[in-house]
Amino acid sequence: MFYLLLTLLLPPPRDEEDSRNALARLQKRAWAFYEERTKGDVDRSD
Helix, strand or coil: CHHHHHHHHCCCCCCHHHHHHHHHHHHHHHHHHHHHHCCCCCCCCC
């Protein structure tokens, strides 16, 4: 659910490179949010 909310906060990508960078930023923000919610007790073995 928060993936959708974070995508709304990102500016629209101008080209394919920006799209990849935006996705990487989204993943980092989502992981930071998830780790904060779970107090860092996250298995990142995938």
